Amino acid sequence: MNTMLKTLQFHAETTETLCPTHHIPLMEIAGHRLCKLCAKETVHHSHAAYADELQQRLLQQKIRNSGLNKRYLDRGFKNYVIACPAQDNAIKLCQAFAQQIISGHYPNLLLIGTPGTGKTHLSASIIRNILHNSTKSARYYTSAEIAQKMMDT
Template sequence: MNAHFQFSRFSMSQEVCDMHKVQKLVAGGNLICPMCASEYVNADRSKHQSETNRAVFEKHIAGAMLPDRHAHSSFSNYKTTTQGQANALSQCANFAKRIAEKQNSNFIMVGSTGTGKTHLACATAKNLLKNGLKARYITSEEIAQRIMNAWDKDTKDQSEEAVIYEFAQYDLLIVDEYGLHDREKRTELVHKVLTKRYDCKKPTMLISNFTLKKLRDDLGDRLWSRFQHDGLTVVECNWADARVGGAHV
């Protein structure tokens, strides 16, 4: 938006601005080109908006709780030496684009350790954060523990319902290490969060070392069906562990 000035109270001079070829105005004994003045104010306004956007981004990325190890993980530095890795990268990038365009869908990434699943998940989160959306990274164990903490009367500052509602508000929730939580006591708690996000029409990225079949069995027919309702992308990471031998993912 161009800045608007009230120049009617100024008188016109005979001097012409070299850049804009318009007559300068006399204001307080000074000669001012109205177009130069507008550009100056708009540039200052643009700078202020950039600083505001940066501050918002920094706040959102802090709230995303991305692991320190993946502070610099991005789509551009994910190494692809196999067709499977290239496909995983492409699928994650496309998923981020869909979420940024408000297309609700879910994403599942399964495979053994060291295949770059968390790297790609954090890169997806950063892509959304740069687009002004809110993303949150958390493990399934941490989700269950947060809910269980709400049961503690001595430290209770949120109810179970409030914790679940909080997790349902992010534009994207990344649930990593699904299946490493206590199988007997905590699976139901994690499922409550996944179900709530489905009810709120919010996309979820679920990451697990399980096989796809084991993950599907663990989610159960009802939750698996809900995951597919608005569209589901599944990526199976079946290549070698890149951490072995000092490689990084």
Template sequence: MNAMISMKFQQVQAYCTEHNIQKVQAGPNQICPECAKNLVNKNNQEHQESVNKMVRELHFAGAMIPERHKDSGFRNYNTNFAGQSNALNNCVEFSRVMIAGQKRNLIMSGKTGTGKTHLSCAIARTLLNKGIYVRYITSEDMANEIANAWTKPDDSERSAVYRFSEYDLLILDEYGLHDRHENRLQLVHKVLYSRYDIGKATMIVSNMTLTDLQKDLGDRLWSRFQHDGLSVIECNWADQRVGGGA
């Protein structure tokens, strides 16, 4: 370091009291090489932190988490009885496995108002904070976006299916609710097949019973969903929005 400095800068008689080394003349200023290096490192670190923050914000924006659930997390999920505690623990474990780099699928089924979307968004936020790409979308909205891709310049059904296949985790909410039109359901299934083919994790959230959901997906998709490991959470308690109990 000193040899390099002696080639480019002239040493002066002044010493840095912190590092006990000679300062050098840099333009009109006398500076300590170590202090200068630390300042550069600090600026680089601050720049990297700024970049990381920007990337994190872009990840969160791209995930499209509903405004109502932008602060939904594991800590503020109410666990008033055993079923809710079990659901919470399974979601935390699923997040841990994803963060560890393992690929699993998750199905969460049950009645409306049982906190399924809250837990889904808690998973999304946990993974996003670890730099994992997540996308939340309802089955209906995804089917509509793919079906209408041909109306946009430079887009197509194939491109739209590929976009939804890229995310590390796709959270597909309200499966089976507003996607009953046969053609739209086929588009949803195309994404599920595509994600299986490239080894991506998928989470399906549905008000359907597990039996009906399995039948709706069909044997081929159900088999594929289990290939890399499948976690199943059944939320079979009453609607909490209207004060239901276990």
């Protein structure tokens, strides 16, 4: 064990050469010259990039677990087409609903209407909004899936 520790020890010397960025003397370690501040910045940027990558992976996993059909993965409030006043009201209610959930409240919402009116689009928009703007998870269920779950219990 002591032999291994001795092997891992290294000697650092301050050089006369200045870092072109920070204008402080470079350190020479194991034949390599480096700036302490540049090294700290590199580590900081690496940690930030790693944290960003983890956040992206987590978001992608939450999207996969959301139950949304691939067809609806790109649906959002911005690309919802409002063709009548009722749809304008529906989108405003859905936006407020998503914001309430993000804020930590737990309201209820039931979307009903004839086929093709945008219920699934709005549901996907709510889910995407929650997933992208909070640490919460969200899941899409059809009424048939809910009924089946109720019968299974």
